[in-house]
Amino acid sequence: MCTQKGTSMPHTSSTAQFSWEYLMPKPKERMAGYIRESDPSLADSNTIDSQAKAVFEYGQREGYRYDITQHEYKEAISAYMVPYMQRKRLLDMLAAAKRHEFNVLVVTEIRALSHRQVEVFVIYEMLQKAGVRLETIHEKFEDSAIGRYILATRAMIAEVERENTHMRTTR
DSSP: OOEOTOOOOOOOSSSSOOOOHHHHOOOOOOEEEEEESOOOGGGGSSHHHHHHHHHHHHHHHHEEOOOHHHEEEEEEOOOTTTTTTGHHHHHHHHHHHHHTSSEEEEESSSGGGSHHHHHHHHHHHHHHTTTTTTSSSBOOOOOSHHHHHHHHHHHHHHHHHHHHHHHHHHH
């Protein structure tokens, strides 16, 4: 702060200092949504539609640009029985991420990506390499040790949940 000679009053400029970065609106981040239902018979059901609606509404709340005609990836396929490399819509989404078509991928919960921990981390790593942030509707994961720990915990819960369900169904 400058003071004028002989006074303790601060000297201020009559013109405010502005930077263009503050005047220009920040561009909205581009979002993609990945919506998956385990049962192929639910491909056109209220269940998958309610997930899609939740992802859309989340994107609106966060202020993301979301073009559902290009970046909504829906599929009804088992993430437990079918490996991620055989799920067409997931692969389409990963290819778009690689082309930098969006910055954020939103899923309702981690189990949408996979019920296997190792696959969740492979997909997460692919998204990270493409510069895409993964968000679930209820929590965001930072790219930090704590964020990856939370992600690992969620992925483990999804895998345990699926194995328990499979065991009960088989019994």
